[in-house]
Amino acid sequence: MKSLKKIFFDGTFSTDKEDLLCYGYDASGIDVLPSAVVWPKSAADICKLMQFAYENDIKVIPRGAGTGLTGGSVPVKDSIVVSFEQMNKILDIDTGNLNVIVEPGVINGHLQRALEEEGFFYPPDPASLNTCTIGGNVAENAGGPRALKYGVTRDYVMQMEAVLPDGRLISTGVQTKKSVVGYDLTRLLVGSEGTLAVITKIRLKMLPLPENVITLLTAFDSLEQAGKAVSRIIAAGIIPRTMELMDRMTLIAVNKYKSVGFPEDIEAMLLIEVDGGSKAITVDADKIANICNGCQGRIKIAEDIASRELLWDARRAVSPALYKISPTKINEDVVVPVTRVSELLTGLRGLSVATGVPIACFGHAGDGNIHVNIMTDKNDKKKFDEAERLVRETFKLTLDLGGSISGEHGIGLTKSKYIDMELDCANLDIMRGIKKLFDTKNILNPGKIFPPKGTDIR
Numbered sequence: 290m291k292s293l294k295k296i297f298f299d300g301t302f303s304t305d306k307e308d309l310l311c312y313g314y315d316a317s318g319i320d321v322l323p324s325a326v327v328w329p330k331s332a333a334d335i336c337k338l339m340q341f342a343y344e345n346d347i348k349v350i351p352r353g354a355g356t357g358l359t360g361g362s363v364p365v366k367d368s369i370v371v372s373f374e375q376m377n378k379i380l381d382i383d384t385g386n387l388n389v390i391v392e393p394g395v396i397n398g399h400l401q402r403a404l405e406e407e408g409f410f411y412p413p414d415p416a417s418l419n420t421c422t423i424g425g426n427v428a429e430n431a432g433g434p435r436a437l438k439y440g441v442t443r444d445y446v447m448q449m450e451a452v453l454p455d456g457r458l459i460s461t462g463v464q465t466k467k468s469v470v471g472y473d474l475t476r477l478l479v480g481s482e483g484t485l486a487v488i489t490k491i492r493l494k495m496l497p498l499p500e501n502v503i504t505l506l507t508a509f510d511s512l513e514q515a516g517k518a519v520s521r522i523i524a525a526g527i528i529p530r531t532m533e534l535m536d537r538m539t540l541i542a543v544n545k546y547k548s549v550g551f552p553e554d555i556e557a558m559l560l561i562e563v564d565g566g567s568k569a570i571t572v573d574a575d576k577i578a579n580i581c582n583g584c585q586g587r588i589k590i591a592e593d594i595a596s597r598e599l600l601w602d603a604r605r606a607v608s609p610a611l612y613k614i615s616p617t618k619i620n621e622d623v624v625v626p627v628t629r630v631s632e633l634l635t636g637l638r639g640l641s642v643a644t645g646v647p648i649a650c651f652g653h654a655g656d657g658n659i660h661v662n663i664m665t666d667k668n669d670k671k672k673f674d675e676a677e678r679l680v681r682e683t684f685k686l687t688l689d690l691g692g693s694i695s696g697e698h699g700i701g702l703t704k705s706k707y708i709d710m711e712l713d714c715a716n717l718d719i720m721r722g723i724k725k726l727f728d729t730k731n732i733l734n735p736g737k738i739f740p741p742k743g744t745d746i747r
């Protein structure tokens with residue numbers, strides 16, 4: 290590691306324990322100390338780093354803000370963490386072509402605010418937006434509440450610059466609306482969880498800000514009715530920009546954490562937003578209110594921007610709030626076709642009742658993506674084993690409903706042992722082949738996505 294100092298100097302390299310501690314974990318709760326941390330200032334720095342790592346067989350772990358929930362940026366032993374805090378500039382906002390070029394360390398929320406000042410927005414809005422980076426969003430193909438109407442990160446990445454594990458710099462994609470020239474490497478790198486290349490620059494699409502937004506809060510006495518309301522709204526041809534669900538346990542947790550005053554005698558709440566032209570969204574909001582009434586839902590409309598912001602603050606506090614009510618929570622983010630949300634919610638409730646293990650559900654119900662939080666205690670082996678068994682049951686239920694085991698958090702470390710519940714051998718073989726082609730020496734973020742050899746169930 291000492292010779293790294295020839296490449297990284299003046300505060301862009303550290304092996305100090307207090308620095309290593311800050312870069313040895315993510316929001317999955319797993320931690321492993323790396324051997325060094327570097328803070329490159331340019332793609333050229335990263336090329337030099339990867340050449341050095343390749344020649345010396347050293348493992349490199351790209352890291353955004355460490356808000357990932359599946360251990361994607363958790364280091365392995367004897368590795369170098371590459372952090373993008375010094376590559377955090379918005380390089381160009383091209384209003385004529387509706388796109389923006391950023392470095393990977395730009396915080397999602399900073400980009401949102403910069404674009405809003407110009408009358409534009411970048412739709413992917415993970416609930417962690419005030420902390421997470423665009424590099425991390427691209428590597429995880431992050432979603433967020435607005436994915437229902439606007440899609441996920443993959444739908445917005447036009448071009449990328451990235452460094453391969455052997456130190457070569459590549460550019461992928463185009464700055465035009467269309468192109469069919471060879472395989473689409475941009476889409477391959479999005480969601481690759483830092484295992485194929487280190488992303489150093491990204492061109493993203495942006496959209497003009499909508500004229501107006503209406504926010505509705507709807508309370509339901511049963512999870513099933515809330516799920517039905519979601520699929521009936523979509524079936525009525527309305528695409529709200531968000532339809533966020535919070536179940537009873539979630540509402541109670543948020544109240545304790547933030548004193549929001551959500552009702553606690555209901556089973557579920559939906560936070561629904563429509564955006565667009567004022568006239569059109571008033572019509573949509575009326576239709577949504579009628580559908581929710583038909584499902585025994587009770588509606589309230591946020592009167593102004595301040596009350597809307599309060600609701601979103603509360604929604605974004607769900608994850609930390611749930612950590613406060615249970616020593617350990619296993620956080621899954623399954624997704625099912627929207628017409629099956631009701632079955633997923635009632636199936637999960639059934640699993641919870643049958644086992645006595647509390648399960649809190651919240652998330653992006655409008656696109657079928659539910660965050661399933663299995664509340665447990667990692668210091669109580671019996672309880673923890675039961676919770677782990679429930680993870681497998683949750684995935685089985687999801688797959689039986691035609692869903693997928695991860696909507697937006699990725700596989701990382703925590704879900705690698707379950708990946709073959711969804712992907713067959715042929716798919717996994719092709720994916721392993723792609724990893725090998727990019728990273729012959731397996732030095733870039735090793736041990737992520739794929740289950741350790743010999744542990745595949747099939």
Ligand SMILES: Cc1cc2nc3c(=O)[nH]c(=O)nc-3n(C[C@H](O)[C@H](O)[C@H](O)COP(=O)(O)OP(=O)(O)OC[C@H]3O[C@@H](n4cnc5c(N)ncnc54)[C@H](O)[C@@H]3O)c2cc1C
Binds near residue numbers: 361393421
């Ligand atoms: C409270 C909370 C709410 C959340 N809400 C959402 C949500 O609504 N939607 C959602 O999708 N996710 C959500 N997440 C998960 C998380 O915020 C996202 O996965 C986010 O994209 C991670 O970004 P990060 O900058 O923290 O990346 P990290 O966690 O640091 O890294 C994530 C992955 O990206 C890789 N990586 C990072 N930068 C690069 C780069 N430049 N080149 C190559 N690989 C790179 C890492 O190696 C790792 O595999 C939430 C997390 C929390 C804690």
